[in-house]
Amino acid sequence: MKRSLTTVGKPSTPRKKKAKVETSHQSSLDTFFGSPGQKRPGASSGKGKAKLSAGITPVVSELTALERDEAYARALAEQDGLTPEVLLNLEQRASQKAAIPTMSGQPEVIDVDLLDDDDEQPVAGPSKPYTAGTSLLGKPSSSTSSQPPSRKITKPPFSNEIATKSAPTYIPLSIDPTAYDLDGLDWSPNAPIPYSFLTHTLSSFSETRSRIAILNTLTNCLRSISRYHPPSLLPSLYLLSNSLSPPYSPLELGLGHAIISKAIQQVSGLTSAALKRLYTTTGDPGDVAYEAKSNVRTLIPHPPLLITGVYDSLLKIARAQGQGATKQKQAIVEKLLVAARGEEIRYLVRTLCQNLRVGAVRTSILTALSRAMVLTPPSLLSEGIPDTSPFRISPELLSTVKPLPSNSKKKTSDTARDELNEIFTKAEALIKKIYVQRPNYDHLASALLEAALDGLTERLPLTVGIPLLPTLGSPTRSLDEIYDRLGLLPFAAEFKYDGQRAQIHATRTEGQSLKIKLFSRHLEDMTDKYPDVCTLVNTILLQSPNVQSFIIDSEIVAVDPNDGSLKTFQELSNRARKDVQLGEVKVSVCVFAFDLMYLNGEILLEKAFRERRTLLRSQLPPIIPTQKGAARFDHVQSCESEDGREAVEEFWQMAVNSRTEGLMIKLLDSGEVLQEPTAGKDKIRRKPLPATYEPDKRTSAWLKLKKDYVIGLGDSLDLVPIGAWHGNGRKANWWSPILLALWDPDAGKLVAVCKCMSGFTDVFYKGLNERYPLGSDTCAQEPCWDLECDTGGLRPEVYFKPQEVWEIRGADVTISPVSKAAFGLVSKTRGLSLRFPRFIKVREDKGIENASTPQFLANMWESQQGQGKDRGGVDEGELVDVIEVGETDIEEELSE
Structure with missing residues (x-):
């Protein structure tokens, strides 16, 4: 079992330890250079331990703390060849309960049994062993003796590596992916990827605002990870997107800033006041940690952090529960900070604070992922990409593409690049389509590594229990504008209720048991928030034997339990948010369903709204349950343009006079509208308007007309x-x-x-x-x-x-x-x-x-x-x- 020793930071293993004395960095120095015979806090008895060489007592009584530090360093260095840097490591170790030589005449020991167990440390690789003829810094010893120094320590040697200057360097990632040399990384196949490579990617983002450069950086990063260590791909996607799990997962980091601050204090030795001064200067916790650890040296060099190790540590933090969860979380954070080097420190703390500052947005990640899969197909594939695949790029084509500078905005004539861009476009459209219907990086990464782009559609269909991103409406300001934008195409006008949007999933299992899930507009699981709605859905399935499963889009609105009249959103917001019991519900609600995306195993996204709405109304009729506290179920109140404009205008006035936000205008059937010529073009264009359900799109087929948008209001x-x-x-x-x-x-x-x-x-x-x-x-x-x-x-x-x-x-x-x-x-x-x-x-x-x-x-x-x-x-x-x-x-x- 490996053991590590750091400058500061308490052991996280459940070993029996002496009580720790909290001291500032300066007080530690003063105590360390105290009068002879004075016992230091945390000093061990030395019984049965490997002893250090005899103590040294230089004359330091009239010197300043800094001068005493230097004088003692010189004295100790003269005895056995140790450098002042190593001495500083020993002095700082005082706060870790490992013994350091006192100024008395009695020798003390380093208690190696107090060192941390690193069986859970997310690092890899052995520490460099001590060899004769070298100093404890790994440099040629100043002593002419071939014997090692008299300090008999069986653990790996001390290192005076400055944390912020020891991170590895990498080749630039912002270059054109067609010119990127994957072999330039000099990594071993299937070896875990260092976390420093990911921080190199994040750091590259901060150096540019060019979208092209950012996409190139992301693409080359994901290509490298996918090729050399596919298991690191999923953790990388989450770390780059500053998340831990899918948006509908209840898993949260749950790491308070107090824990992070205490961990930085432990690792750096700085006081709370010193950290606060740093934060006032920098304004960023990552910068604070970077500066705080800039002069910290480790007694034992730590192997590099790994992408998989960092992500696993974050999951452990998120899953820590119980009475000792706070201490457990802090111990994990300390281990990460101790092993972090260079930019790793900055971005690790920002990740812990859930604020990367330069994190990639979802669209960029999906775009880069699709390009990476095209250029560098996963190495886990049992068979290669078939020649008939629309996503295959031949080596001949790739060799003829002219590389572009990362900051180039000029369009050049390149037939091979045009062909490559067409393949990129197809791949991007596929991955984005799959993701908006199944927003889960776990599923996406697994399917890509196993079947590449060609197998995504079959492996990742729309599934009950996994929310899809909702369709969004485009704002309009008047009925005139609506008729101008939709022309003669038929549409339905629906009340836009002032409530909470809810995506409801329900299915019967083979044993006739029911599974029900409710998701918010942002895909948060709110099943526990609405037990009355769950009871309602249970009733719907029991009363509709032909319905085995469905996914509906709806609005949950507060209503009067007696007559079903609408109430305000503020009253709905007064409901409890978590672990609500049915008997505790005080605000009654009605579920107003307005769309149906899935029914009895059939995906309805590609069907026109008119057909989806007909199925919704015929298969799921309104319900007013008799059970006390249960929610109501109804369809949105609507009016169709085919009834005439006068009817639509009258319906609009009803919306204005009611407790609704306005109207939603939805195209009933797919069609085309004519657009006026734009500048420089003299032809009238035909714009297609699909009436399909478009996840995560603000489509022109859905228009919202809010009261406050309308001229005159x-x-x-x-x-x-x-x-x-x-x-x-x-x-x-x-x-x-x-x-x-x-x-x-x-x-x-x-x-x-x-x-x-x-x-x-x-x-x-x-x-x-x-x-x-x-x-x-x-x-x-x-x-x-x-x-x-x-x-x-x-x-x-x-x-x-x-x-x-x-x-x-x-x-x-x-x-x-x-x-x-x-x-x-x-x-x-x-x-x-x-x-x-x-x-x-x-x-x-x-x-x-x-x-x-x-x-x-x-x-x-x-x-x-x-x-x-x-x-x-x-x-x-x-x-x-x-x-x-x-x-x-x-x-x-x-x-x-």
Whole structure:
């Protein structure tokens, strides 16, 4: 069994140990250089242990701590050839309960039995043994004797490697994949991949904003891992995406920042105050750990961390439960930090904090994975890729592709590359289609390694119990716009209920037992949250003997239990979230079903909405259960365009007057619409509009018409708070104004659009301070999160972690020289902003990627211009048209 000894950090094995004395680094030095005969904290008796050479007592009483350190180092070095660096290792070991020579005349020992057991340490490779004629640093000894030093230690030698300077180097990954040399890594086949290679990939991301370079880096990384060690592919996908498991899995890291902070203290020897000063300077826990460990040296060199080992350690942390879970988690974190080197330290801590800052988004990972599988088919395949495969690239074709620089944006004439890109496109479409129907990297990686791209469809079909990503609707602002976009194609208008979207899976097993799962819009498993809905689904299956299994899309809405009338979303949000018992349900709900994606083993995604809706209504009729507390089941209230525009307009007024958010407009049958000629083109284009269910797509076949989107009811956007300034006057202790941003799906980043300081209550401000306290993991002086935020010409005093979506209403959309939102869509030199923005509410049902887009803002501008509402003119610099002066809140007056 291996044992490791580190500079600082407590053993995690259940050995009998002496009580540890908490001391600062300086107090340890002072104690170490105490008066002769003074016993140091943690010193062992030395009975029965291998003894060190005789103690040394240099004259140090009138020297400073640093001078005493140097004097003792020289004295000890003169005795047996040890360098000052090794002495510093010995001094630092005092906090680990291993004995170090005192200044008394009596020798002390190193108790090797107190060293950690590393049977669970995620590292590999033997430590370098001691050989005669070398110093304990592995360098030629200054002694002329051929005998080893007099310190008889049977463990591996000490090392004065500085942690942040000992990581290996790798070839660049951002080069064109066709020119990437897989053999340049010099790895052994089937040998586990070092974690440093993954951190090299992540570090490469931070050096560029080029999408081409990022995709090249990801592709080459995954190709290398897939070829040399396929078992490392799955952990790599999760570590790159800053996750541990599928989104519907209940597995969470559950690692508090206090544990991470204590682990860094143990490993670095720094005090809590010192770490806080580092965090104030750097603003990032990963940078803090990197700096804290920059001068830490290990007594025994640790083998490298492995990708599989790091991921397994994270799983152990996530699964740790019980009374001793906190200590167990901290021990695992300490072991990882002790073994980490160089950039590993930075990205390991960021992973532990679940904030990589440069993590790859899902689309990029899937794109890179598909390209990697095309260029480097898995080595686990028992048979090669068949010549008839649409994803096969012949060596002859690959050899004729001209490599491109990673930052090249110019299109060159290359027939071979065009052919390669066509294959890439097919592979990307396949993997993305499979993933949105089955968002599970475990299943995807396993299927790819076993059957490559050709076998994915058969191996990974849509399955009951595994959620698919939902179809999303595109916002519109009026019924006129809807008729313009859909032309004469028939559509259904449905109430857009103000509730929680739910994807319901149900199936009968062979023993007639039932399995039921409920998933949220973000695929979180919320089965335990709605026992009343589970009871309802059980009733549906019992009353419908012809239905064996189904997947439906629905909205769970709070209702009056007596008459079924609608209630607000706020009342629904008052329900408990976990482990709810049926008898404890106080807010009754109704499940309004609006789509059917799977029925009795048949996948319905490719069928038109009209057919899916007919099956839903015929096979799953409405139910009002008699059991107390059980939920209701009904179909969404709807109206069809075939009934005439007058009927649709009347239905719209019903939605406006009811407790709904508006309407959802859904194309009933697939068709085509005519589009006007664009700039530089004189032909009318035909745009196909499929009425199929499109997972994870904001399709034009689904349009949403919300009350707040409609002209005459006020302009509304869904924006993300990304930063703030310190308030003035009465708001001096609060964040005000708040910088808000749009979500740009093409660039994969947030773009600032306006500052908002109106519509907030004092209670909301206080809650905002609690959610975004300065110096926490949600509020920092520099942006330090995965999502890139383009703040344009403004620099907020603090940055918020993008995690909320707010509904904001404004007076006008205005052209701004500061904002980058919708840049180029309306003006070639300026972006758009919102005048007089006012906070409406927090959209708890929406994620960051569901926020309003630059195109939506541009559409608002164009509609405003068409209505002659160009009152705002041009925003001359600020992203907000109100300011605070002393104790007066001018925005209150302006808003009225």
